[in-house]
Amino acid sequence: MSSTTNDNLARASRRRFLQGSTAAVGGAVLGAGTSAAADADNLPPNIPEWMKAPGEPMGSQPYGTPSPFGKNVVKNISPNLKQYISASGRTPLQELDGIITPNGLFYERHHGGVPTIDPAQHRLMLHGLVERPLVFTMDDLRRFPSESHIYFLECSGNPVYTKPYGKTASDLVGLLSCAEWTGVSLKLVLQEAGLKPEAKWVVAEGADAAALTRSIPIEKCLDDAMLVYSQNGERLRPQQGYPVRLLLPGFEGNMNVKWLRRLHVTAEPIYSREETSKYTDLMPDGSAREFSFYMEAKSIITRPSGGQRLTTKGFQEITGIAWSGHGKIARVEVSVDGGKSWQDAQLQEPVLTRALTRFRLPWRWDGQPAVIQSRAIDETGYVQPTLAELLAVRGENHFYHNNAIWPWRIAADGEVTNAQA
C-alpha cells in the first residue's frame, strides 16, 4: 500500500518536473517581448493556466515556504559589511503587515556567528548568590509552568544618528521584530535556586563563540523576564538562540542573550565588554552613558515609505508600527503636511505591552509633493522626539537609542524617499 502510494507520488513528481521545465522554457521564450500577451491569457475572460491542471501534491513542501513570487521578501543584509561573523541583518518592515514578524524574517544580530547546538547536549547553569546552584537540561526547562507573550525586540543601534541615513524603513529601523514567545518566567527558575539577599544582578552568558555576556538588574529578572524556547509556535531558530534564550521585554536587543548557557547571580554588574566598550553612548562632554536598558517609544510609517512609489492619486492608506519599551502605545499621531498639523491614527487591536502596535490613517493623495511622518506617545505620556531634539541633547557621537521621528517625502511623480537624507 505504502509502496503504491510512493510510486504514485514519484510519478506525480516526475510529471510535475516535466510540466515545470516545459513551462519554464515557454516562459523564457515568451519573456522576449511577448510577456504581455502571456499575462492576458490568464486574465478575464480567459481561464488562468493554474486552474487547468492540478497543483502541487501534498507533501511537496514538508516545511512550507513563501510563494516563488514573494522571493524578494528576504532579510535586508548589506553586501558591504566589514565582516559577517559579528554582524546584523534587518527585517523588511515595509513588506510586512500586522504586528508579528515571520520567524524567517526576524532580524538578526550576532557577535560570534550562529552556533549549531544539539539541545540534548545543551545545559543551563545557574550559580553565584543562590542557595542551591543548579544545572538544567532543556527537558528540565520545559517542565516548568510555561507562558506565552507577544513582545517586540529591537537592537539599540537602530538607526545611527549620522548620515548616510538609510533609504527604506528597513534600512532605518529594520533591527526590529515582534513575535509570540513561549518559555518559563525567569523568576520561577531563580526561585528554584533560591536567591541570597545580596543578589542584585544576573550575568547572562551565551553559548556562542563570543560567549556574549550582559548583566541584568535583578528587578527585571523578577519582573517580566523569560527563558524562551519557542517563537511564534515553533522552536527558536538557531539565529534566535536555539535552544533557549533570555527575553527581557522592552530592553535593548543584545541583553536578550541567545543560546543561553549560564546565569551568574552577583552583587554588581560584571562590566563585560558589551556593557562598557560597546552599547554605551558618548555625550558631547566626553562622558558616556552606561546601562541604558530601555528602548523608548518610537514609530515609523511603513506604507508609503522609502523605496516605494504611489502609482495613482486618490485613496492611500497610511500604515505603520509603533512600540515602546515602557509599556503600551497610547496614541500615534500622523502628519501629512510636513509636521504643521497632526491627527490621531487608528490603532489596530490588540494594543499590547511592549509589543508592536499597528496604526492606520485613511488618506487621499492629491498628487502634490508631501512629507508624511508619525510620532508615538506611550502610556507614560512620553512623546517620540525629532532627530534635531535628540541631537541637541546627545550630540553626534551618540550611537545607540535613536528613536527619532522619521519623515518620508513623496514627490509629484509618487516616488517616496527619506526626507532627512
Next chain:
Amino acid sequence: MRRRELWSVAVAIMVSAWVTGAQAQSPYGIGRPATPAEIAGWNIDIGRDGSNLPEGRGTVSHGREVFDQQCAACHGEKGEGGVGDRLVGGQGTLGTAKPIRTVGSYCPYATTLFDYIRRAMPQNAPQSLSNDDVYAVSAYLLSLNGLVGADGTLDAKSLAAIKMPNRDGFVGDARPDVK
C-alpha cells in the same frame, strides 16, 4: 494521654510546615545540583576588582609575539584597527568632534580586557589561548596604550591594580532626556 496525643499532632504539623517551607524555596524540584568543579569550569566571569582572575602571568614581549600571530591580522600590527576594532590610542579625544574609542581611551576596567580576550578572541578560535597568553596579550595592549611598561609583566594582582584613564568617565542612563 489525650494531651500527649495533641502535642504530638502539633509537633507533626510544625514539622510538616517546616518541610513544606523548605519545598517552597524549591517549588518544582527541577534541575540537579551544579558541582563546584562544574561551576569552576564554566565560570569565566572576571569582576572589575579582579575577582576570579586565574593564576598565571605574561610579559609584554611575549604578548607581542602572541598578538602578531593571533590578533594583528584583524586589529593591525600595532593595534591600529582593520577588520577588527582599533585598540590603541585616542586618549583625550572622547569629548571632541572625532572621538577615538579604544582599550586605552574608553575601556573603564583592565579586567574587562582579560575577560573579553579569553572568552571571545581570537574570533576564529575563541577560548584557545592559555591564561598566560591572555595575560601577555593584555600586557602588550596596555603597553601600547602607555599603561604598562615595555618590560612589564601582568598577573592577577597587577592587572586588577591598573587604573584605566576613563574609569570615571561613565554615567547612568539619564533618559528621558528630551521633553
